[in-house]
Every structure is written in structure tokens, then in C-alpha cells.
Amino acid sequence: SQAIAAAERAREAYDPVHISGHEPERSSQWDYSLQARLEEALTNDDISIKLQPQIDLASGQIVGAEALVRWTDSSRGEIPAAQFIAQCESVGRLDDLTQRVMAKSFEAAILCERNGFSPSISINVSSIQLVDRRIVAMIHRELERSSVDPAKITIEITETARIDDLAMARRVCEEIRALGMAVSIDDFGVGSANLEVLSELPFSELKLDRIFVQKMASCPKARAIIVSMVHLAKDMSLICVAEGVEDKATYASLKEIGCDRAQGYLMAKPMPVRAFLELVRKQRSSADVDRFYG
Numbered sequence: 001s002q003a004i005a006a007a008e009r010a011r012e013a014y015d016p017v018h019i020s021g022h023e024p025e026r027s028s029q030w031d032y033s034l035q036a037r038l039e040e041a042l043t044n045d046d047i048s049i050k051l052q053p054q055i056d057l058a059s060g061q062i063v064g065a066e067a068l069v070r071w072t073d074s075s076r077g078e079i080p081a082a083q084f085i086a087q088c089e090s091v092g093r094l095d096d097l098t099q100r101v102m103a104k105s106f107e108a109a110i111l112c113e114r115n116g117f118s119p120s121i122s123i124n125v126s127s128i129q130l131v132d133r134r135i136v137a138m139i140h141r142e143l144e145r146s147s148v149d150p151a152k153i154t155i156e157i158t159e160t161a162r163i164d165d166l167a168m169a170r171r172v173c174e175e176i177r178a179l180g181m182a183v184s185i186d187d188f189g190v191g192s193a194n195l196e197v198l199s200e201l202p203f204s205e206l207k208l209d210r211i212f213v214q215k216m217a218s219c220p221k222a223r224a225i226i227v228s229m230v231h232l233a234k235d236m237s238l239i240c241v242a243e244g245v246e247d248k249a250t251y252a253s254l255k256e257i258g259c260d261r262a263q264g265y266l267m268a269k270p271m272p273v274r275a276f277l278e279l280v281r282k283q284r285s286s287a288d289v290d291r292f293y294g
């Protein structure tokens with residue numbers, strides 16, 4: 001009956017008018033029992049993260065990783081992140097999810113540090129969480145609980161097209177920067193109002209969306225857009241990261257254009273924290289870094 005109550009709450013919280021145009025990616029596969037199991041997983045901290053390496057293009061070295069949330073349902077198997085994130089949002093549990101991802105990401109950062117390596121760790125936060133200062137309070141609380149160096153943490157702001165209170169979003173990002181963390185604009189180039197958001201918020205990093213990255217080797221227009229976005233990032237003193245790098249030609253042109261970092265299946269898929277550490281160890285002990293990355 002608790003599960004049914006949770007499902008009822010989920011249905012009530014789901015308000016298609018409020019999110020019209022940005023309807024979460026709920027698949028028809030969602031039902032009350034899956035919903036209940038998701039809520040249970042959140043309550044029991046039964047979700048995990050994977051780390052996807054970020055490579056410094058100048059040196060070929062792993063310098064960071066993006067933390068990506070994962071949830072495996074007992075009967076349906078691994079559920080795509082975008083799907084259950086949208087679900088968490090519609091039942092008002094996105095902050096809970098973020099808190100758990102953050103705690104796990106801080107733990108991963110500390111584990112790396114104990115192994116003599118201090119990568120930057122990126123954590124995704126949806127722009128709809130910038131509507132008030134709760135997220136700042138949460139980050140502050142997690143920092144107090146952990147010995148992590150905030151300078152090693154980057155907050156990636158996703159879904160920036162959904163920001164409707166720019167002033168509040170700016171204030172929240174400024175406070176995150178004041179805590180010592182970096183702030184990144186994720187999936188840059190897709191969605192609306194990106195340039196306005198870019199000019200208004202205090203970002204330290206720009207992440208090129210994989211839509212353009214994946215087309216740049218075959219499509220001159222996509223390449224031109226990437227070139228100018230890399231220049232734009234430089235002119236604004238932002239670290240420029242390309243996501244979705246899947247082939248060597250793309251890796252080479254990003255390097256040539258002067259993009260700072262790359263992330264993608266060519267180098268590595270998202271992996272468990274232990275495997276990430278192992279990969280770093282392997283790379284450190286290898287003289288020839290290009291052996292890994294084209």
C-alpha cells in the first residue's frame with residue numbers, strides 16, 4: 001500500500017501543463033511498480049555512478065571524469081539515465097538523486113586522491129534545480145561532510161534551455177563558484193537561449209554537444225560551428241570540452257582546432273570507479289599515451 005501511495009503521489013506530481021514543451025522522456029514502460037521501485041532505490045541509496053574519463057588533448061592524459069548516474073531495476077535491468085532522471089523530476093526527487101550522485105562523486109574523488117591522482121570530477125545538475133538556493137545548501141552540506149577539494153569538482157549545468165529565472169540561476173552559480181567549484185555549461189549548441197545563458201552565468205567551462213562533435217568530421221557546417229565555439233570558449237577564458245568523440249579523425253581535428261579536452265567512446269565508455277582508477281594507473285605506467293588515444 002505504501003508503493004501504491006507513492007505511485008499516486010507520482011501521478012499527482014506529474015503536471016504536463018507546467019512542463020509543456022519539456023515533457024520528460026517517460027516511456028510507456030513506466031508503471032506504478034517501476035515507479036515504486038525507483039523511489040525505493042532512492043530511499044535505500046541503491047543507485048550508483050559510473051565515471052567517463054576526460055582526456056587533455058595536448059598531453060593525451062586523463063585529467064578528469066564525468067560522473068553519470070546508473071540505476072539497475074531488479075526486474076527490468078539497467079534503465080537509461082535520461083528516463084529515470086525525468087521520472088525523478090516529475091515526482092520531486094531530483095534533489096535526492098543529485099545528493100546521492102554528489103556524495104558518491106566526492107567519495108570517488110577522495111579514492112583517486114588516496115591513489116596519488118587528483119582528477120577533476122564533473123557532476124550533472126539540471127538547470128531546473130537553480131530556481132532557488134536549495135542546491136547551494138545541499139552542496140555546502142556535502143562539502144562539510146567530505147574532505148574533498150572543491151577545486152576538483154565541476155558542476156555541469158544541463159538543460160539550460162529551461163532556465164526561466166536567469167537572475168536566480170546566476171546567483172546560484174555565483175554561490176557555487178564561491179564555494180570553490182567550477183561551473184560548466186553542458187550540451188552547448190543545442191536548445192534555445194544558450195548564448196544568453198552563456199553571457200549571463202559565471203561559467204568556467206563550455207561543453208560542446210555531441211550532435212556537432214559527431215558530425216564535424218563529415219559535415220563542413222558542423223566543423224565550422226565547432227571551430228567558432230572553440231574560439232568563443234577561448235575568448236571567454238573557458239575550458240572547452242568536447243563530448244561524444246567516437247573516432248580518431250574527430251579526436252585529431254579537435255586537437256588541431258585547440259579544444260582543451262575530449263570525452264567519448266573512442267577513449268572510454270563510462271565505467272565503475274575502480275575500473276577508472278585502474279585505467280589511470282595503466283596510463284601512468286605507460287610511456288606512450290597515444291597508444292590509448294589515437
Ligand code: C2E
Nearest residue numbers: 068069081082101124125126158244245246263264265270
Ligand atoms: P550528458 O551530461 O551530456 O552526458 C553524456 C552522455 O553521453 C552520457 O549518457 C554518456 O554515457 C554518453 N556518451 C559519452 N560518450 C559518448 C559517445 O562517444 N557516444 C555516444 N553516443 N554517447 C556518449 P548517459 O549516461 O545515458 O546520460 C544521459 C544524460 O543524462 C546526460 O547527458 C545528463 O544530461 C543526464 N545525467 C546523467 N547523470 C546525471 C545526474 O547524475 N544528474 C542529472 N541531473 N543528470 C544526469
Ligand code: MG
Nearest residue numbers: 066124156186
Ligand atoms: Mg554532462
Ligand code: MG
Nearest residue numbers: 186187207243
Ligand atoms: Mg553533455
Ligand code: MG
Nearest residue numbers: 187209210243
Ligand atoms: Mg549531451
